[in-house]
Amino acid sequence: WDILVNGVPAERFSQRDIIDGAVVYTHTSGEIGPQKKEDSFNLTLSDMSEEWTLGGNTVQGVQVQVTILPVDSQPPEVTVGEQFTVIEGDKGVITLSHVSAEDGDTPNDDILCTIVVQPTVGYLENISPAPGSEKSRAGTAISAFTLKDLRLGHIYYVHSIHKNVEPVEDRFNFRCSDGTNFSQRHFFPIVIIPSNDEKPEIFMREFVVMEGMNLVIDTPILNAADADIPADELTFIISRPPKHGVIVNQLTNGTVLVESFNLEQIKESSSIIYEHDDSETTEDSFEVKLTDGKFTIKETVLIMVIPVDDETPRMTINDGLEIEIMETKVITNKILKATDLD
Incomplete structure (x- = not known):
């Protein structure tokens, strides 16, 4: 910390400086986190300040108490961790080992990650019930999730588009926020392990x-x-x-x-x-x-x-024919008949 008088570091100042608003306490030690901090400094009164009395006693010095309030000034630092894999046509849980974030002035559970570009052959779902409901939200695509959701194992990637296509990878882009500051965009790569899901x-x-x-x-x-x-x-x-x-x-x-x-x-x-x-x-x-x-x-x-003509014709009926001179008779298959299996 520093004490500034008219913008210049100083070790002494007068009552007039205080009245004029020229004395400033400056916090210089950096990030304090999400909780307020306490600080203090001592002031020794000069000989010219004998008129300062308290309860009939002359005040020689005072201790000034300072409360430093947190300011949400830092964006979350996002880390994409170990490789995420899912079997084709299946789904897998995304955990803090896959995505994590740190924010010095925000509880990690409160960090919200927003999907900027959705996956192309799947979607993310939150299997926990909606507030006030007991029904799981599984099967419904989401566009944001908190680190608390990840910690509790509620967030899944679902590989939904796999019929007549054989994708081997997917990805989505996201960024995280503490409510005020945003992280850089990150992409989350997804490896899809092929499975036998297509009928021949x-x-x-x-x-x-x-x-x-x-x-x-x-x-x-x-x-x-x-x-x-x-x-x-x-x-x-x-x-x-x-x-x-x-x-x-x-x-x-x-x-x-x-x-x-x-x-x-x-x-x-x-x-x-x-x-x-x-x-x-x-x-x-x-x-x-x-x-x-x-x-x-x-x-x-x-x-x-x-068919192939490979069978010999066979005579099945040959009864002969008796006929008188100048007589005419019809030769029918009852008198003469041949067959061929072909």
Whole structure:
């Protein structure tokens, strides 16, 4: 502290200086915090001040008590701490280990942080009930929160936009205030850990095979996709086999029946084959399930069988015909008949 007389530090002053308002006590020790402080200084009266008496006694000196009131003059100092992560499609609590603030002249619990730029693929929520209510506010986006909310574990980031998109990060901008002063803007980075949240899709066209022949099953006629990043392994499971053929894996030493195969097996040089049984059929089908390990979808694969003339005609009726000279008779299929399975 300093005593100033007419703006100049001084160690003595007169009664006239006080009457004229020229004597000033100046607090110089900096921030005192949110609570008032007490100070004091002693004044010794000069010989010319004998007329100062108190209770009949001459006053030699006085102690002046000074109360220093706090002034909210400092903005909060904000710290963005440890990395915040959340699983795709889930939510996570933001704590004081992620965001904290200090303010020398304001209780930390009273510091209010305002979201200046909202997250792009999610939002912040306060799960505590509103004042006067018992119902949680979870599911409602907020634009501000206090450090007390953070301390009590009420503030969550909710990753809400994740269908058909695979974001791996998000962020929001915020600043904090003590009611008078504002901190600088800070951005809060969010790391999104991918999860299996997308259903796979099947793409296919009608299979076409010659009667008694084979058809290689590859991606031009049967394909699949999954929007998850990183991509999940996609497996086809034959839930209902074909009636007029089989699905096999063609190996170097022969073929084996298969009940399932994955997408990678049919992408290049596929060895998965549909074998028609050479029956006189024009169509076939089988049901296939596609799974990514979590989600499963089912489709029916249609097969068109192109007939092949590979059967010998057969005489089934040949009863002969008796006819008189100049007589005419109709030859019907009761007399002469042939069949061909083709």
